[in-house]
Amino acid sequence: MSSLNTAGRRPLKRIVLLAAAFLALPAAAELLYRGCWAARSWLERDSDDKSFVLYSVGESTAAGEPYAPEITPAALVAGMFGGRIGGRGIRAVTVARSGESIYAQYAAFERALRFRGRGPGAVFIYSAHNDATLKRGIPPFERLREKFLSRSMLLRDLLFFAEKHLPVLRARTLDTYAHYLRGVVELSLEHGLTPILSTAVSDISGIDPGLFPGEGLTLEEIRAMLKKGLELEAGKRWREAVAYYAGRDGAHPRMRAYLRYRMARCLQAAGRHKEALRYYQEAVELPVWDNFGRARTAQNELIRGLAAGYRLPLADAAEIFSQRSPHGITDGYLFIDGHHPNMRGYLLLAGGFAGRLSAVVKEPLRRNYSGPGEVFREFSCGAKCQASAFIASGRWLFTSAALHARPEERLGLARARFESALAADPGNFSALLGLGLAEAASRSDLLS
Secondary structure: OHHHHHHHHHHHHHHHHHHHHHHHHHHHHHHHHHHHHHHHHHHHOOOHHHEEEEEEEEOHHHHOOOOOOOOOHHHHHHHHOOOEEOOEEEEEEEOOOOOOOHHHHHHHHHHHHOOOOOOOEEEEEEOOHHHOOOOOOOOHHHHHHHHOHHHOHHHHHHHHHHHHHOHHHOOOOHHHHHHHHHHHHHHHHHOOOEEEEEOOOOOOOOOOOOOOOEOOEOHHHHHHHHHHHHHHHHOOOHHHHHHHHHHOOOOOHHHHHHHHHHHHHHHHHOOOHHHHHHHHHHHHHOOOOOOOOOOOHHHHHHHHHHHHHHOOOEEOHHHHHHHOOHHHOOOOOOEOOOOOEOHHHHHHHHHHHHHHHHHHHOOOOOOOOOOHHHHHHHOOOOHHHHHHHHHHHHHHHHHHOOOOOOOHHHHHHHHHHHHHHHHHOOOOHHHHHHHHHHHHHHOOOOOO
């Protein structure tokens, strides 16, 4: 009988051992992974104790596109301080994630902080365009990731890399944006860094909104609807054009943003700037899909509220750019494409950050760049470097024209950037190719 009991216990014992091994393996993997990171951090730890570190967190604008990596907002700020704060050399660290959501930006920042020493520093936070949505709520998987999965460093990093390749894991709502933006702020404070938030700004008048067929709206219907209005604009009959577009405002939800934009263009041309600004802003706020994002008022108000709630310095880029734009209407004077500033714009953005940081560290700015020319000389960004920026912008604009019902406006901007690249660097093959493609697309329905 005892032998039978012993035999009966063996399968149970095996099950217990297998269960223990099953539970131990993830724990062992987590321990090993953390150990590897600890060793790597010890070997590669930044010399932060001797430097004042400026982190840039956010999207492609925080990275300085299309001038990166040669010129970044943090590098401009460092130059404005003469390269030193509190007797320490300034070191700029860019952890911005181009084209990715605030979650990926948060995760990249958390990984970067694993190498941080104990010295002082600040964090420039510019993020909104890639999360420009009116959707609300936090999906169940996002809650699971935050409450349980994120406690494991291994799982946290695996999810970070998975989101890059699996769109189904990407959650972009106004609530997830607020959650991870707050996370960036709290990570900064936990590591003894000063977070400086910025509102986000885009070109609201120089590039048109998205206008894409679908949901019962055909390309032919779009063109037929716009034809008379565009003819009135061509004849400078602004009042009649506004009335025509207004009369078709309810024709289809996909048309509303574009019609508001055309009304704004007409009102601006007629000198009715306050009304024009209102319609430009309405065009941005409407929930219409586009090939690129433009920050919405709700996001900027959230950023301002976050800065006030944590008593943080705020570089209000939206307000700064508005003040420097005629009648508050942002356009191509400060932007190289839809939402990336040109060098004039980056100097404004960096100046906003530098001014707030100066008040925090109680040190004056030691340099005021006279304009883009001085910046390009300071950073050794000659003709080829500047041409590369124009080419990158031209490609961005060309891509944004894809499938648009009226791609000619964006293609016109793309052509202008490729021509500027050729003016800076005659014979540049990439610029010639881009110009050829833009001109070919303009003469056909290649993109629409």
